[in-house]
Amino acid sequence: MAFTSRETRENNISQEIWVYCEVIETELLEVSLELLGQGRKLAETANRKLAAVLIGEKVESLAKIIFAAGAEKVYLIAGEKFAHYNTDVYTTAISNLLEAYKPDTFIIGATKNGRDLAPRVAARLGTGLTADCTELSIDKETGLVSWTRPALGGNIMATIHCHERRPQMGTVRPSAFKRLTNVYRDNGEIIYVPNNILTTLESRTTLLEIIKTDRHSVKLEEADIIVAAGRGIGKRENLKLIEQLAEVLVAAMGASRALVDYGWQPAFNQIGQSGKTVSPKVYFACGISGTVHHLSGVAPGGIIIAINNDPDAPIFQAADYGIVGYVEEILPILIDEIKRIKLGE
Amino acid sequence: MNICVCVKQVPDTLDIRLDPTTNTLIRQGVASIINPHDKHALEAALQLKEQYGGNITVISMGPLQAKEILKDCLAMGADKAILVSDTAFVGSDTLATSYTLAYAIKKAGNFDIIICGSQSSDGDTAQVGPQLAEQLGIAQITWACSIKYDGAAFKVTRETEMGFEVIEAKLPLLVSVLKNMNIPRYPSVSNTIKAHRANITVWTADDINISCKKVGIKGSPTRVTRIFTPERKGKNLIIQKESAQEAVELLLRKLTEERIF
Numbered sequence A: 001m002a003f004t005s006r007e008t009r010e011n012n013i014s015q016e017i018w019v020y021c022e023v024i025e026t027e028l029l030e031v032s033l034e035l036l037g038q039g040r041k042l043a044e045t046a047n048r049k050l051a052a053v054l055i056g057e058k059v060e061s062l063a064k065i066i067f068a069a070g071a072e073k074v075y076l077i078a079g080e081k082f083a084h085y086n087t088d089v090y091t092t093a094i095s096n097l098l099e100a101y102k103p104d105t106f107i108i109g110a111t112k113n114g115r116d117l118a119p120r121v122a123a124r125l126g127t128g129l130t131a132d133c134t135e136l137s138i139d140k141e142t143g144l145v146s147w148t149r150p151a152l153g154g155n156i157m158a159t160i161h162c163h164e165r166r167p168q169m170g171t172v173r174p175s176a177f178k179r180l181t182n183v184y185r186d187n188g189e190i191i192y193v194p195n196n197i198l199t200t201l202e203s204r205t206t207l208l209e210i211i212k213t214d215r216h217s218v219k220l221e222e223a224d225i226i227v228a229a230g231r232g233i234g235k236r237e238n239l240k241l242i243e244q245l246a247e248v249l250v251a252a253m254g255a256s257r258a259l260v261d262y263g264w265q266p267a268f269n270q271i272g273q274s275g276k277t278v279s280p281k282v283y284f285a286c287g288i289s290g291t292v293h294h295l296s297g298v299a300p301g302g303i304i305i306a307i308n309n310d311p312d313a314p315i316f317q318a319a320d321y322g323i324v325g326y327v328e329e330i331l332p333i334l335i336d337e338i339k340r341i342k343l344g345e
Numbered sequence B: 001m002n003i004c005v006c007v008k009q010v011p012d013t014l015d016i017r018l019d020p021t022t023n024t025l026i027r028q029g030v031a032s033i034i035n036p037h038d039k040h041a042l043e044a045a046l047q048l049k050e051q052y053g054g055n056i057t058v059i060s061m062g063p064l065q066a067k068e069i070l071k072d073c074l075a076m077g078a079d080k081a082i083l084v085s086d087t088a089f090v091g092s093d094t095l096a097t098s099y100t101l102a103y104a105i106k107k108a109g110n111f112d113i114i115i116c117g118s119q120s121s122d123g124d125t126a127q128v129g130p131q132l133a134e135q136l137g138i139a140q141i142t143w144a145c146s147i148k149y150d151g152a153a154f155k156v157t158r159e160t161e162m163g164f165e166v167i168e169a170k171l172p173l174l175v176s177v178l179k180n181m182n183i184p185r186y187p188s189v190s191n192t193i194k195a196h197r198a199n200i201t202v203w204t205a206d207d208i209n210i211s212c213k214k215v216g217i218k219g220s221p222t223r224v225t226r227i228f229t230p231e232r233k234g235k236n237l238i239i240q241k242e243s244a245q246e247a248v249e250l251l252l253r254k255l256t257e258e259r260i261f
Helices: A006-011 A030-046 A060-069 A087-101 A112-125 A216-222 A236-249 A257-262 A327-344 B036-052 B064-076 B094-108 B128-136 B189-197 B244-257
Strands: A016-021 A049-056 A073-078 A105-109 A129-133 A135-138 A145-151 A156-162 A168-172 A189-192 A205-212 A225-229 A252-255 A282-286 A303-308 A321-324 B002-007 B009-011 B032-034 B055-061 B080-084 B113-117 B139-149 B153-159 B163-170 B173-177 B201-203 B222-228 B237-239
Touching: A016 A030, A016 A087, A016 A112, A030 A049, A030 A060, A030 A105, A030 A135, A030 A168, A049 A060, A049 A087, A060 A073, A073 A087, A087 A112, A087 B139, A105 A112, A112 A129, A112 A168, A112 B094, A112 B128, A112 B139, A129 A145, A129 A156, A129 B094, A145 A168, A156 A168, A216 A252, A225 A236, A236 A252, A236 A282, A236 A327, A252 A257, A303 A327, A321 B244, A327 B244, B002 B036, B002 B064, B002 B094, B002 B128, B009 B064, B032 B036, B032 B064, B036 B055, B036 B064, B036 B113, B036 B139, B036 B173, B055 B064, B055 B094, B064 B080, B064 B189, B080 B094, B094 B128, B113 B128, B128 B139, B128 B173, B139 B163, B153 B173, B237 B244
Parallel strands: A016 A049, A016 A105, A049 A073, A073 A189, A105 A168, A129 A168, A225 A252, A225 A282, A282 A303, A303 A321, A321 B237, B002 B055, B002 B113, B055 B080, B080 B201, B113 B173, B139 B173
Antiparallel strands: A135 A145, A145 A156, A156 B222, A205 B163, B009 B032, B139 B153, B153 B163
16 A cells, blocks of 8 residues: 655655665665665555665665665765765755655664764755654554654653654664565666756865774674673673673673773673664673663664573563573673583584 | 853653653653753863853753753853743754754854754754754764864864764854763852852743744654653563572573574
8 A cells, every 4th residue: 555645745755765875985884784674664564665875986886785685776876075974065965866856755874974964954854853763664544654762761762753744754773673684686776866966065074084993883783692791790800701701602792881881891882772772682681780771772683681680670571581690600600501512512 | 262052951860751541751850950961062162262262152942940051051151141942942853943043043143163962861862963053054063072173173073983083164163062072060169159140041932033833843843643661571581599500501401492502
């Protein structure tokens, strides 16, 4: 079934759902592929087309990956002036593109640059934007996109709709969705965005320098197994046990906000509403009480294993498996036993 | 240097829950504070003023009680504080908020730089800064962790997924700042007393000459249609045993049975 709102009929809004594909140094960000996967599902539900916006210097070869990830169409903006993200240049190019082709929905990854670009574009077009969503669906009655996000530190979830203005826009957290596991298609239509749409691309800022530092972030967000520590580990020395468990499991290490606040763990290891969202297959929560704030950073779908000495800790509600006990008593045995199992293999 | 700082009043705690019967927020007894990120924005402004001279105007949009956080800003060292407050503004989303703030800022003066906290602790959208820059038609640099000025242009370091970028921009400019930008100062007792006797200017919708169709609920393209408490329910196979060894063995047996290991 296809939905057509009054606004759609009056303003020639196309039935397309668009996903913004973010490129850093000729590589597509994982979040863009995740959004194409979820965008595919939305498009099928609402009987709409899924298209991608690809912008950058030499990016045309990425179109194949985008078709495989779920899009049937790519709007390509290519050229030297798009080599690096620039607020003014990208805002004007994307806003002009949206005005020319009038998609119904525009989804952007909630990266630093995505959250720089999206609000600026939404303000230029005077349309609605929902920030940092973790759930997306099509409302059965209205056909609108339901943008759902944690609010108030993750204690509450809010679903937001944009009823009249178009496109409906939202940024979506990395790792909130999974990319498609199959290849959607081998190729599709590429629209080379004509130059007359890309006028007056002046920038008021100049990029002087790029400093690369954060190599850790990728690991945590892409890890299949994570061992995370919270306040309940008791003392700082017990972090050694967390590290050892991570090592035997070949897992990444994460932390709750409390440990980052104590200065026991670096901020880039923080998982939760004000930290990172992760989507491992197995999540070991060691001494983590399991506040909503923390759990909103662990995407559903994986298995949660909790170790905590407080049987009433909320983490046990969310956990699939758990042991009630002190981290410093349980972990040494757990590490030894896992080593034994691994050697047995 | 003419500096404007935008601040927001937020609840002191995020431990606000839904009333399970009425499905409304339980806000009783929750005190209000200045949004933590905004304190860093004000500190950045104070440091720029100390180095290059100038004036700092702090602007907030909110209920009349938000006068209190503006007094805190005066105590920290801001020169002037304006509260934009009108029942017409109730229900504003980020677009309507930035539209209102832009009108207030245009009335308040010509600013070289506008500094905002990158996001608020309650809404956490990080959208008002960029949307305000767009409404004012000026350049923006978001996620800033350092601002330097060389007499003609600003050099701002911002965080990205990869690390950092150093960006140069001429005036006027809007910068939204992260908490790692600085450590906000504590106001002196005498400044605090003086600030809390100060009169805060309040501007209504009429004062800033804004169309009521573009503010509040009417001016907001987005609408919150549902709020609910998130639910996380696992399988809850929780092991409680005297012996840690037994507990671990039982856990690992379960995990192997279910092919998790």
